[in-house]
Amino acid sequence: MSQLLLEVKDLNAQFSVGKQTVTALDGISFDIQKNQTVGIVGESGSGKSVTALSIMGLLAANGKITQGQINYNGQNLVGLNQMDYRQIRGKEIGLIFQNPMAALNPVFTIGNQMIETIRLHTQKSKAEAQDYAISLLTAVGIPDPQTRLTQYPHQFSLGMCQRVMIALTLSMSPKLLIADEPTASLDVTIQAQILTLLAQLKKDTGMSMLIISHDLGVMAQHCDHILVMYLGKIVESGTPEDIFMRPKHPYTQALISSIPSTDPTKKHAPTLLKGDIPSPLHLPTGCRFHTRCPKAQSKCTTAEPQLQQIESQKFACFYATLPPL
Amino acid sequence: MTMSLTKIAYIFLAGMIIIPIIVSVLNLTNPTSFSPLFTGDPICPCSEHWLGTDDLGRDLLARCIDGAKISLAVGAISVSISVGIGLILGLISGFYGGIIDSLIMRFVDLFLAIPTLFLILIIQVMLTPSIFNVMAVIGLTSWMGVTRLVRAEVLTAKQRPFITAAKARGISNTTILFKHILPHTLNPVIVAAVLGMGSAILIESTLSFLGLGVQPPNASWGNMLQGSLAYMTDAPWMTIIPGILITMTVLSLNIIGDHLRNAIFKNS
Amino acid sequence: MIKSILSFITMLLLITMVSFGIMRMAPGDPTQQFLSPKMGAEDMVQIRKNYGLDDPLPVQYIKWLKNVMQGNLGYSYSTGKPVLTAIVERLPATLILSITSLSCIILIACPLGLFSGANPNKPFDYTVTLLSLITMAMPAFWIGLMLILLFSLKFDLFPTSGYLDPLMSGEPLWRQWLDIAHHLILPLATTVIGGVAGLIRFNRFNVITIIAQDYIKAARARGLGEGRILLKHAFKNASLPIVTILGLSLPDLIGGSLVIEYIFSWPGMGQLGIAAVFQRDYPILMGTVLITSILILTGNRLADMAYRWVDPRIQS
Numbered sequence: 001m002s003q004l005l006l007e008v009k010d011l012n013a014q015f016s017v018g019k020q021t022v023t024a025l026d027g028i029s030f031d032i033q034k035n036q037t038v039g040i041v042g043e044s045g046s047g048k049s050v051t052a053l054s055i056m057g058l059l060a061a062n063g064k065i066t067q068g069q070i071n072y073n074g075q076n077l078v079g080l081n082q083m084d085y086r087q088i089r090g091k092e093i094g095l096i097f098q099n100p101m102a103a104l105n106p107v108f109t110i111g112n113q114m115i116e117t118i119r120l121h122t123q124k125s126k127a128e129a130q131d132y133a134i135s136l137l138t139a140v141g142i143p144d145p146q147t148r149l150t151q152y153p154h155q156f157s158l159g160m161c162q163r164v165m166i167a168l169t170l171s172m173s174p175k176l177l178i179a180d181e182p183t184a185s186l187d188v189t190i191q192a193q194i195l196t197l198l199a200q201l202k203k204d205t206g207m208s209m210l211i212i213s214h215d216l217g218v219m220a221q222h223c224d225h226i227l228v229m230y231l232g233k234i235v236e237s238g239t240p241e242d243i244f245m246r247p248k249h250p251y252t253q254a255l256i257s258s259i260p261s262t263d264p265t266k267k268h269a270p271t272l273l274k275g276d277i278p279s280p281l282h283l284p285t286g287c288r289f290h291t292r293c294p295k296a297q298s299k300c301t302t303a304e305p306q307l308q309q310i311e312s313q314k315f316a317c318f319y320a321t322l323p324p325l
Numbered sequence: 326m327t328m329s330l331t332k333i334a335y336i337f338l339a340g341m342i343i344i345p346i347i348v349s350v351l352n353l354t355n356p357t358s359f360s361p362l363f364t365g366d367p368i369c370p371c372s373e374h375w376l377g378t379d380d381l382g383r384d385l386l387a388r389c390i391d392g393a394k395i396s397l398a399v400g401a402i403s404v405s406i407s408v409g410i411g412l413i414l415g416l417i418s419g420f421y422g423g424i425i426d427s428l429i430m431r432f433v434d435l436f437l438a439i440p441t442l443f444l445i446l447i448i449q450v451m452l453t454p455s456i457f458n459v460m461a462v463i464g465l466t467s468w469m470g471v472t473r474l475v476r477a478e479v480l481t482a483k484q485r486p487f488i489t490a491a492k493a494r495g496i497s498n499t500t501i502l503f504k505h506i507l508p509h510t511l512n513p514v515i516v517a518a519v520l521g522m523g524s525a526i527l528i529e530s531t532l533s534f535l536g537l538g539v540q541p542p543n544a545s546w547g548n549m550l551q552g553s554l555a556y557m558t559d560a561p562w563m564t565i566i567p568g569i570l571i572t573m574t575v576l577s578l579n580i581i582g583d584h585l586r587n588a589i590f591k592n593s
Numbered sequence: 594m595i596k597s598i599l600s601f602i603t604m605l606l607l608i609t610m611v612s613f614g615i616m617r618m619a620p621g622d623p624t625q626q627f628l629s630p631k632m633g634a635e636d637m638v639q640i641r642k643n644y645g646l647d648d649p650l651p652v653q654y655i656k657w658l659k660n661v662m663q664g665n666l667g668y669s670y671s672t673g674k675p676v677l678t679a680i681v682e683r684l685p686a687t688l689i690l691s692i693t694s695l696s697c698i699i700l701i702a703c704p705l706g707l708f709s710g711a712n713p714n715k716p717f718d719y720t721v722t723l724l725s726l727i728t729m730a731m732p733a734f735w736i737g738l739m740l741i742l743l744f745s746l747k748f749d750l751f752p753t754s755g756y757l758d759p760l761m762s763g764e765p766l767w768r769q770w771l772d773i774a775h776h777l778i779l780p781l782a783t784t785v786i787g788g789v790a791g792l793i794r795f796n797r798f799n800v801i802t803i804i805a806q807d808y809i810k811a812a813r814a815r816g817l818g819e820g821r822i823l824l825k826h827a828f829k830n831a832s833l834p835i836v837t838i839l840g841l842s843l844p845d846l847i848g849g850s851l852v853i854e855y856i857f858s859w860p861g862m863g864q865l866g867i868a869a870v871f872q873r874d875y876p877i878l879m880g881t882v883l884i885t886s887i888l889i890l891t892g893n894r895l896a897d898m899a900y901r902w903v904d905p906r907i908q909s
Binding site: 087095116 | 833
Binding site for chain 2: 604607608611612615616723726727729730731732733734735738739741742746844845847848849851852855866867870871873878881882885886889890893
């Protein structure tokens with residue numbers, strides 16, 4: 001039986017901003033296996049969130065998938081009509097957001113929102129749904145769930161809100177959970193708790209996860225496979241060991257070098273990239289990274305490097321084999 | 326589609342301003358003379374009188390153009406008064422804060438709680454209505470919104486670092502207020518002025534309709550409507566046409582105001 | 594709570610003081626209307642003394658206030674009737690018009706605003722926006738005139754004025770009510786046409802903002818359908834600010850009723866007020882200002898309280 005859950009092939013997504021068109025995703029391809037955690041790392045504007053929204057079919061009104069396939073269990077989701085997509089959303093693929101409190105409707109109680117979702121996807125009665133909700137809240141570690149159901153989102157802390165979001169998503173038992181910056185707005189200690197919770201749930205339910213983050217530390221600990229994105233393209237991918245021990249793309253190398261080490265003897269010398277990330281409206285010619293790349297040569301301004309593969313690692317750079325900086 | 330509607334609005338308003346000026350400068354029409362065709366009943370629209378005549382035989386088109394002058398003038402001047410008051414109060418209230426701010430805001434709340442029309446009516450009945458006190462009264466009762474708007478802008482601008490920097494350089498408060506903060510308030514004020522002019526025209530037409538605004542024989546669309554009451558069955562055009570003109574003018578102003586507001590919003 | 598009551602009373606006092614001052618300061622002598630050839634100069638002086646018109650302004654005000662606290666709002670200059678009676682007589686008609694207008698405005702504006710906001714820049718939205726802009730630009734009194742022109746004079750469907758046909762006085766109550774309703778249609782339509790646009794635009798803007806929120810996206814991500822999202826989630830979030838805006842538009846609504854009652858000879862407080870303005874009937878005017886202000890301030894307070902009660906984020 002195939003272990004392949006989600007296959008993204010050559011995905012292109014564009015947004016129309018006024019009279020101009022911005023290409024947010026340019027030829028993205030990756031796989032997610034069953035019970036696997038894939039991580040996407042990159043700066044803002046790299047297209048990570050757009051990838052998540054594309055998979056869910058939730059691009060904004062001015063966004064469109066212009067090319068490519070998203071094969072979930074063999075079914076192509078691109079171009080699927082809304083009625084059919086509603087069967088996928090939540091039940092098969094779930095999504096949790098960066099700001100958990102903003103993701104909950106402030107004028108309805110948690111109980112109302114949870115029971116609504118539960119009854120939408122199951123045949124439970126109101127009372128059964130309520131019991132189920134209580135058990136879910138307990139499973140994600142929220143104390144006194146009975147009272148909590150009657151409360152409103154603003155009465156929860158951010159960390160608790162994220163737990164509630166996770167409980168909500170769990171209630172539908174999705175096979176794939178996409179977490180878009182799940183811990184970005186949380187305190188460091190809470191971050192660890194949430195990530196541990198997610199890892200535990202993955203183990204218990206066998207679901208796959210797609211974690212999107214700009215935080216490499218999160219990637220290192222929880223992912224089986226990591227993708228590095230820059231300006232709409234995947235520039236490198238591999239196992240955590242590949243990425244952290246043997247980064248090949250200069251962008252990845254710069255990211256890795258910026259992680260402070262806990263070893264006091266090691267000198268922390270981050271590679272400083274010059275300039276700012278270019279606007280997606282005016283993409284650089286050739287290799288998109290050349291404007292900031294310390295290794296850039298003349299070839300980089302005219303030709304776009306394709307992904308090459310060495311064992312489990314892929315990277316798109318002409319000069320990757322040069323010694324690391 | 327909204328873009329072309331906006332263009333129509335600008336063109337209409339420009340026409341409303343330019344045509345009456347040209348017409349009166351060149352003396353093309355005579356709004357006070359009586360039509361040679363008049364036999365005692367208002368004449369309906371025909372080739373000699375495009376919009377017909379009123380109950381005294383005066384050409385309606387001429388009167389409407391005359392009315393345009395007055396309605397627009399009243400609108401413009403009332404709005405200038407209310408914006409002037411609102412700007413000053415808003416600047417002071419927002420900049421100096423404290424007791425002055427509370428006092429001014431209380432004042433604003435007070436005026437907002439009184440039904441404006443009622444107040445205006447009461448005042449107008451006390452004075453002898455004329456074009457001038459109409460403008461003054463409308464101006465003196467419509468400044469509240471502008472005050473709040475300006476005050477909000479000032480409060481935001483006050484927090485900006487460049488203001489603190491200016492203070493640190495020893496620049497006087499008055500200079501800061503008028504040279505540095507005032508320009509930031511102008512954008513929303515212009516929008517408020519355009520929209521306020523529409524509202525002023527509506528109030529003036531209501532006052533004139535009730536006999537408390539522009540007095541005959543001066544033509545204002547509002548008092549033309551008052552005159553049309555007795556002839557609603559016989560000469561409906563007397564009621565329909567001035568009203569349409571008021572609506573189209575205020576509509577143009579509202580569309581232009583919205584357009585300006587969106588344009589500012591995009592730039593900020 | 595006490596603070597709220599205090600500010601209510603202060604506002605009321607201030608409004609009445611300002612109105613009183615404005616009225617008394619105006620040129621023009623209300624005693625003119627009592628003039629008759631039979632009166633001499635001493636009679637005029639006596640009349641002025643009777644009405645206390647020679648006292649200094651603050652004294653006059655205090656006297657008025659004292660009377661009000663005892664329930665005496667004075668006597669009309671033109672009819673001699675007690676002001677309170679005159680106003681109370683008129684209150685039902687105004688309330689009928691105001692309450693039905695408000696209800697109709699809400700019932701029409703909420704769905705229109707909701708669907709416009711949910712599908713912005715589509716044909717439905719364009720039509721609604723255009724119609725709103727046009728009706729906002731029409732003078733309220735002219736809307737009334739046009740409706741009369743069309744439905745009363747041309748088609749003879751509705752009466753042009755009044756409240757109840759005097760011929761109906763012997764008829765059973767339900768027929769009288771039906772006749773009142775018949776008379777109500779045109780003034781109601783005038784108020785609603787003039788007032789609905791503002792609420793539609795407000796609602797539409799709110800709905801657009803709400804639909805852009807994360808929690809709507811999250812709801813979609815859970816598989817909730819657009820219908821449920823719009824009619825349950827967006828609707829509830831959008832209805833909260835409507836409560837406050839209603840409170841804020843009370844002064845305009847009451848002011849607008851002045852002109853509409855005048856045009857349709859609808860026997861409400863507005864018509865009384867306008868007649869009093871023309872007749873310089875100060876006691877009636879002060880009484881009307883007092884009652885109107887009380888209604889407006891109470892309405893504001895109720896709207897405020899209702900908002901607190903309805904929005905779970907505000908814990909009192």
